[in-house]
Amino acid sequence: MSDKILSNIYIQEDGLNLDMLLVSPSLDWKYSFEQKMAMRIDKSQPNQETPNVGCAYIIAKTKSVGLRVKYVDMVTSHYSVEELVEYAKRTKPSIVGFSCFTIQVKSAATIAAKIKEVCPDTLICIGGPHAIAIPVQCLNEFPSFDFIVTGEAENIIIEIIESAGNIDLLSKIPGVVTRKNKTSFIPAQFIQDLGTLPYPAWEEYDLSKYPGTYPHRTKLELPMVSGRGCPYSCTFCCKALGSRMRRRTWDNIMGEIERNVEEFGCESIAFLDETFVLSQKQAYEFCNEMIRRDLHKKVTWSCSMRVSGNSQELFHVMRKAGCYYIFFGLxxxxEETLKRIRKAIKIKQMVQTVDWVKQAGIIPVGAFIIGLEGTDELEVYEAIELGKKLDLYSITFPIAVPFPGTQLRNLAQAGKYGLRILSDDWDLYGKQDPGVMDTEMFSHERRKELQKIAYSHFPKKKITNYLNLLKSYIPISEIEARAAVNFVSK
Known part of the structure; x- marks a missing residue:
């Protein structure tokens, strides 16, 4: 058999008995790859094409004790189901673990069943937001899964692998749900000190296959997380990592950045925290450390944050520290909808924050959700008009999805605000064309029509053109003042 690269490894050995095989699944890598390419704002720039940091943490943890674990990203590796099954047959993993979002879970179950046919003694598990939200239902729905990991796996993965041959031992591990303990499983325990984790094992990846999360325009971008958890209560979010923010120390974070630069030639960092900036004090501390260590001269960085709890000065300091790109969940x-969905932000904060970000020379992007609880068609047009005023580099209009574990799903199941769930086919649970929820007064078909109308107002932009626009940016407040003067003079 000829050698083939599996995202991170050359497959050469026959009969290499693996302790665990980690998989990011796809039934059709070509279709999945085309979908990724279609997400690009600028065809020359990446968008959400990043290596799986969760799997990289797990590999690092298992390597620290000498376990044999490999990772296959089926899309990035261009790996068919048949090729994956053949690899499993040759390497005989004790455990196969799938890392999945809701839209991937059925694909994972199908692949798991095929692996079971050639590796009947291999145990198969699944982790990720979907499994965390509804572990028992997931086991009941998909017989090809032997157990579920319902929380952060790093501190239990070694025990899981060592217990692979004994379902009784697996059933006693906190956060592991089996068919034996599914009515009495021990809840997962969050890792309180994230600094005890080894840095992600990027040395096990072919990083050339991952162009990046955002348009970093450097030789290599790597993802990082500075903390886990989110203290906010947005109704559409499942909060798989908990409600309390657990932040790594600045020394630990800076150490990882320095290691990424020195060992891998990294030139940009994409912080994947749900909310990178929770307080201005922490943000200033981070930026000051970046500058003190001269890391702002070696890497650029991007993040997601809220439009509340910031200042004009903060964004200028962030830019000086290397920040070039910020995503905002708008x-x-x-205003009434923002209260109803518990977003805890105001429209004036959106306008002011985007204004400050542009003045600092940072690229702003954002998203409005179509069809949240209690909303109608008019709100889509309101979002279009506000989007025009904000003039972001990129703005998306996903349709609301009642993901398992969210308050939105609870509301829809109860028929609140006239919501109704149209399908529990998890293959449909994507954000751009779900077709899984609507109301009698705001049908799915109409949501799709309005989504198309919204996107027609915001054609994709070239990053170079937008950067030139930022150089000559006039603050929104000044534009409005000029407009008022012109109106009065008439």
Missing amino acids: ESAN
């Missing part, structure tokens, strides 16, 4: 252009 969600709605209606």
Whole structure:
């Protein structure tokens, strides 16, 4: 058999008995790859094409004790189901673990069943937001899964592998749900000190296959997380990592950045925290450390944050420290809806924050959600008008999805606000064309029509053109002042 690269490894050995095989699944890598390419804002720039940091942490943890674990990203590796099954047959993993979002879970179950046919003694598990939200239902729905990991796996993965041959031992591990303990499993325990984890094992990846999360325009971008958890209560989010923010120390974070630069030639960092900036004090501390260590001269960085709890000065300091790109979850252009979905932000904060970000020379992007609880068609047009005023580099209009574990799903199941769930086919649970929820007054078909109308107002932009626009940016407040003067003079 000829050698083939599996995202991170050359497959040469026959009969290499693996302790664990980690998989990011796809039934059709070509279709999945085309979908990724279609997400690009600028065809020359990446968008959400990043290596799986969760699997990289797990590999690092298992390597520290000499376990044999490999990772296959089926899309990035261009690996068919048949090729994956053949690899499993040759390497005989004790455990195969799938890392999945809701839209991937059925694909994972199908692949798991095929692996079971050639490796009947291999145990197969699944982790990720979907499994965490509904572990028992997931086991009941998919017989090809032997157990579920319902939380952070790093501190239990070694025990899981060592217990692979004994379902009784697996059933006693906190956060592991089996068919034997599914009515009495021990809840997962969050890792309180994230600094005890080894840095992600990027040395096990072919990083050339991952162009990046955002348009970093450097030789290599790597993902990082500075903390886990989110203290906010947005109704559409499942909060798989908990409600309390657990932040790594600055020394630990800076150490990882320095290691990424020195060992891998990294030139940009994409912070994947749900909310990177929770307080201005922490943000200033981070930026000051970046500058003190001269890391701002070696890497650029991007993040997601809220439009609340910031200042004009903060964004200038962030830019000086290397920040070039920020994503904002805007969600709605209606004040009542923002309250209803528990977003805890205001429209004036959106306008002011984007204004400050542009003045600092940072690229702003954002998203409005179509069809949240209690909303109607008019709110889509309100979002379009606000989007025009904000003039972001990129703005997306996903349709609301009642993901398992969210308050939105609870509301829809109860028929609140007239919501109704149209399908539990997890293959449909994507954000751009779900077709899984609507109301009698705001049908799915109409949501799709309005989504198309919204996107027609915001054609994709070239990053170079937008950067030139930022150089000559006039603050929104000044534009409005000029408009008022012109109106009065008339």
